[in-house]
Structure formats: structure tokens, C-alpha cells
Amino acid sequence: MKVFEKISQLGRGAFGSVLDLVFPRDCIYCESSRKGGGDFLCGLCQREICFLESPYCHCCGIPADISYDFPTENFECALCRKNTFSFDRARSLGPYDAALKKLIHHFKFNKQPGVMKDIAPFMADYFAGQEDSWEEFYVVPVPLFYRRMKARTFDQSFLIAREVARTLGLPLANGLLRRVRDTESQAQMKTKAERAKNIKGAFTVDRPDRTLGMDILLIDDVMTTGATVSEAAKMLKQAGAGQIHVFTLARALPYGNVIVGPSAQTDPVI
Ligand SMILES: [Zn+2]
Numbered sequence: 314m315k316v317f318e319k320i321s322q323l324g325r326g327a328f329g330s331v332l333d334l335v336f337p338r339d340c341i342y343c344e345s346s347r348k349g350g351g352d353f354l355c356g357l358c359q360r361e362i363c364f365l366e367s368p369y370c371h372c373c374g375i376p377a378d379i380s381y382d383f384p385t386e387n388f389e390c391a392l393c394r395k396n397t398f399s400f401d402r403a404r405s406l407g408p409y410d411a412a413l414k415k416l417i418h419h420f421k422f423n424k425q426p427g428v429m430k431d432i433a434p435f436m437a438d439y440f441a442g443q444e445d446s447w448e449e450f451y452v453v454p455v456p457l458f459y460r461r462m463k464a465r466t467f468d469q470s471f472l473i474a475r476e477v478a479r480t481l482g483l484p485l486a487n488g489l490l491r492r493v494r495d496t497e498s499q500a501q502m503k504t505k506a507e508r509a510k511n512i513k514g515a516f517t518v519d520r521p522d523r524t525l526g527m528d529i530l531l532i533d534d535v536m537t538t539g540a541t542v543s544e545a546a547k548m549l550k551q552a553g554a555g556q557i558h559v560f561t562l563a564r565a566l567p568y569g570n571v572i573v574g575p576s577a578q579t580d581p582v583i
């Protein structure tokens with residue numbers, strides 16, 4: 314069986330769909346034999362992925378039912394009323410949980426960039442349902458530190474950003490932001506304050522001449538407290554950027570100032 318799996322993995326790509334019929338792989342989430350669905354999730358697990366939808370804080374996108382008992386369409390959460398974030402708004406495709414979390418883990422930590430093929434249709438559906446317009450925006454990924462990029466062999470935010478740019482028909486502006494300082498994995502930081510301190514000074518803007526007046530759709534894989542995307546947005550704003558909207562594939566949901574959601578304890582360091 315192991316040999317068949319190996320052959321199946323090696324052959325994926327050109328002969329992927331044919332090999333799936335001969336050597337079907339298990340769903341990475343429910344581990345049952347994959348029927349239908351994508352390359353990594355079965356059809357049932359794919360259907361479990363849900364989008365984060367309104368009502369949410371119109372600034373940071375945190376779901377309203379977590380923070381507020383009686384949310385209205387345009388409510389602003391307590392953090393945003395205190396101007397906590399440097400970006401103008403943030404949205405995520407879905408909660409960092411269950412099958413979506415498994416896909417992202419597989420993507421990042423098992424080094425499987427092919428997962429983007431399974432994620433791309435969800436992104437297309439998600440953006441088709443959005444009323445926001447990003448005309449004139451540039452898509453900018455939050456960069457990894459080069460040593461981490463070397464260890465992982467690819468930069469997940471760049472791959473997500475490239476897919477967003479393709480989906481929305483927007484230009485991709487890679488290389489505006491640079492990660493100048495390695496940081497401890499944000500997943501190891503349990504509180505919002507720890508995360509903000511850990512990420513401070515981690516980015517510089519390499520091309521302030523290009524950034525001036527630029528509206529930016531800033532892309533990362535997961536948003537937890539928002540410290541990373543906010544720090545990146547702060548540097549871009551200091552370099553003269555216009556509006557900064559954030560999009561992440563997933564949103565880990567904090568409770569109080571301690572992150573008890575699925576992002577906290579289990580993410581590996583890389
Ligand atoms: Zn499944």
C-alpha cells in the first residue's frame with residue numbers, strides 16, 4: 314500500500330486524476346477514502362468549509378456573535394473603536410478551524426503548495442459573493458523571513474496573493490515589503506500584547522517610491538490578533554500607502570486577550 318501511495322504521489326500532476334482512480338488517497342481531514350472533492354479533501358469535508366459572513370466588525374471583520382449580543386450591520390468592535398489596527402479593514406474567508414485549518418496546515422507545515430488548487434475554488438466563490446470593490450488596488454503578500462522561506466521552500470502568502478490577484482484581476486506587487494527581522498512564530502505567542510511586541514520592527518518597505526498613494530490588498534494566510542498584518546500595514550502607511558485592506562484565508566478567533574482558538578498551541582514553529 315505504501316508503494317502505491319508513493320507512486321500516486323510521484324505521479325500526481327500530469328496523471329493525477331487517472332492515478333486517483335487507481336490509487337485513491339484518503340481525505341487529509343476525515344481520513345476516509347476520498348470520493349469526489351478535491352486533491353486533498355473529500356466532498357463531504359469540502360462542504361464543511363464555511364465562509365465568515367456579516368454581521369462582523371466592519372473594520373477588522375471579527376464575527377459579531379463572538380463580541381456583541383446585538384450587532385448591527387456597520388458595528389465597530391471595541392478594539393477598532395480604540396484604533397488598534399493600522400489597516401483600514403480586514404476580512405477572512407473562513408474560521409481557522411476544522412477542514413480549512415487542516416488544509417492550511419498541510420499547505421504550510423507539510424510543505425504541500427499543491428493545496429492551493431483545492432483552496433482556489435473557495436476563494437473564487439468567496440470573492441464572487443463580496444460587495445467590496447478593489448478596483449485600482451494592488452495585491453501585496455506579507456513576506457516570510459528568507460530563512461523560513463528557505464526552510465519551507467515556498468512562501469505561502471505569496472501563493473495566496475497570486476491566486477487573489479488572478480481571481481480579482483488585480484496586479485500583484487511582490488517585493489514592496491521585506492521582512493528584515495526573524496521573529497518567533499506568532500503561534501507561540503499566546504496574548505495579543507506578546508504578538509504585537511514580537512512582530513514590531515519586522516518589516517520595512519523597499520520601494521516607498523512605488524508605495525506612495527497605492528491602495529493595497531494585503532494578504533496573509535491566517536489572522537489571529539491582527540498584530541502581523543497591522544505591523545505590515547503600519548509600515549506601508551508610513552511609506553505613503555493609501556487604503557489598506559487585508560485578506561486572509563482564515564481567522565483564528567480570540568476570546569478576551571488570550572487566544573484559546575485552534576491556532577494557539579498546535580502550530581509548529583516554521
Ligand atoms: Zn473528508
Ligand SMILES: [Zn+2]
Pocket residue numbers: 370371372373374375389390391392393
Ligand atoms: Zn474590529
